Amino acid sequence: MSSPKFDLLKPPEEGSAIRPADGRLDVPHDPIIPYIEGDGIGPEVVSAARRVLDGALEMTYGGRRRIAWFKVKAGREAEEDYGELLPEDVFKALRHYVVALKGPLTTPIGGGYRSLNVALRQTLDLYANVRPIFWIPEVPSPLKEPWKVDLVVFREATEDVYAGIEWSPGSGETRKVREFLEKEFGVRIRDDAGLGVKPISEFASKRLVRKAIAYALDKDRRSVTLMHKGNIMKFTEGAFMQWGYEVASEEFGNRVVKESDLWERFDGKMPEGRLLIKDRLADNMFQQLLTRTDEYDIIATTNLNGDYISDAAAGLVGGLGVAPGANIGDYLALFEPIHGSAPKYAGQNKVNPSAEILAGAMLLEYIGWDEAANLVKEGVKKAIEAKEVTYDLARKIETASRVGTQEFAERVIKGMGT
Ligand code: NAP
Numbered sequence: 001m002s003s004p005k006f007d008l009l010k011p012p013e014e015g016s017a018i019r020p021a022d023g024r025l026d027v028p029h030d031p032i033i034p035y036i037e038g039d040g041i042g043p044e045v046v047s048a049a050r051r052v053l054d055g056a057l058e059m060t061y062g063g064r065r066r067i068a069w070f071k072v073k074a075g076r077e078a079e080e081d082y083g084e085l086l087p088e089d090v091f092k093a094l095r096h097y098v099v100a101l102k103g104p105l106t107t108p109i110g111g112g113y114r115s116l117n118v119a120l121r122q123t124l125d126l127y128a129n130v131r132p133i134f135w136i137p138e139v140p141s142p143l144k145e146p147w148k149v150d151l152v153v154f155r156e157a158t159e160d161v162y163a164g165i166e167w168s169p170g171s172g173e174t175r176k177v178r179e180f181l182e183k184e185f186g187v188r189i190r191d192d193a194g195l196g197v198k199p200i201s202e203f204a205s206k207r208l209v210r211k212a213i214a215y216a217l218d219k220d221r222r223s224v225t226l227m228h229k230g231n232i233m234k235f236t237e238g239a240f241m242q243w244g245y246e247v248a249s250e251e252f253g254n255r256v257v258k259e260s261d262l263w264e265r266f267d268g269k270m271p272e273g274r275l276l277i278k279d280r281l282a283d284n285m286f287q288q289l290l291t292r293t294d295e296y297d298i299i300a301t302t303n304l305n306g307d308y309i310s311d312a313a314a315g316l317v318g319g320l321g322v323a324p325g326a327n328i329g330d331y332l333a334l335f336e337p338i339h340g341s342a343p344k345y346a347g348q349n350k351v352n353p354s355a356e357i358l359a360g361a362m363l364l365e366y367i368g369w370d371e372a373a374n375l376v377k378e379g380v381k382k383a384i385e386a387k388e389v390t391y392d393l394a395r396k397i398e399t400a401s402r403v404g405t406q407e408f409a410e411r412v413i414k415g416m417g418t
Pocket residue numbers: 041045103104105106107108117320321336337338339340341342343351352353355392
């Protein structure tokens with residue numbers, strides 16, 4: 001497939017495109033990877049992450065594998081240079097090159113896009129928001145046993161109350177919907193209520209759970225928990241759970257075991273090499289994450305539950321500066337930190353680049369370069385263990401010495417070599 005014609009961007013002359021192939025990716029030894037630096041602290045953390053990734057690749061593969069980086073402007077930088085926050089070329093580049101690294105983008109206040117991030121996710125149909133949550137030794141945590149946290153949350157990202165189907169109190173739309181509900185179904189809603197719609201479809205639920213189970217099997221994880229509030233919202237949250245179990249049994253057969261079958265068929269003992277599929281009510285899930293932390297592994301859930309649980313879980317292991325994430329579609333994947341553009345710290349070489357660096361490690365794993373990904377994670381761990389950290393961690397770790405963003409990246413690179 002030849003490169004698309006770009007109006008504004010210029011891809012690198014070296015390197016080749018990753019190609020989707022029968023449910024997997026065909027990755028060349030020199031993939032072209034677009035990167036969006038983003039706004040605020042974005043350029044600093046992205047440059048730190050690229051340095052670390054390049055270092056890890058050199059150390060792991062000695063030049064046999066490398067990334068051909070392709071700078072793609074979006075956000076404030078694109079607006080200044082091209083007069084648009086998200087030019088069509090950005091979408092073209094991401095569609096063609098399939099896998100990309102991204103810094104945070106500021107959400108413009110006022111007209112235009114609701115959020116550039118939402119626009120990217122919706123236009124590219126990046127339906128799975130994936131957040132690995134694990135503890136790094138020395139990072140302050142409110143838990144007594146933070147080492148027990150090792151989760152990956154798969155959050156459905158296109159539906160639920162986030163679909164944006166809402167009408168304000170007193171509006172003509174709200175009145176019409178209210179009258180319709182009363183006339184057709186005898187449902188009474190107060191005159192001064194706002195209204196929202198929560199669509200949860202079989203298609204979107206199944207593709208999300210399918211991705212979570214495939215990931216869990218591929219990475220030899222122990223269980224997938226379907227988190228839902230189906231006791232109250234039976235036909236949305238409850239249906240999500242039902243469809244999740246259907247995908248598990250219809251598509252993964254005897255590679256998985258349902259929790260209900262564990263006692264009935266296997267006397268409570270998990271058969272070797274199989275994946276446990278269970279479900280938990282959302283409220284219980286929050287409690288169990290604190291009280292039975294190590295019983296949870298992969299969590300697959302709807303959009304709103306996923307938003308809450310992933311931030312709560314990230315808080316258990318040190319918060320925003322160290323939490324990476326990804327937005328993934330059938331093949332397309334955009335890796336980014338969970339934090340935003342923190343504009344008040346922009347240009348100060350101050351913030352923690354760990355989340356962006358770990359997002360880069362996720363990217364390497366996604367393209368199958370696991371050895372290099374592990375080296376990056378090891379480097380971050382060693383830098384933090386050595387207590388040479390950025391301000392956010394330095395203020396919480398006794399006896400830590402404080403370093404800047406780029407110096408921290410150097411410590412990570414140093415840590416990878418030892
Ligand atoms: P934020 O940028 O995440 O910053 C909130 C606070 O989190 C910072 O003041 C800082 O806390 C801490 N923090 C964030 N990143 C850090 C890092 N790398 N190292 C250390 N500390 C870090 O959230 P926000 O201020 O609500 O959002 C700013 C803009 O970012 C908004 O326009 C928002 O829409 C956008 N945003 C974008 C994305 C995305 O692109 N995916 C995600 C979220 C938000 P202290 O000051 O307490 O140290």
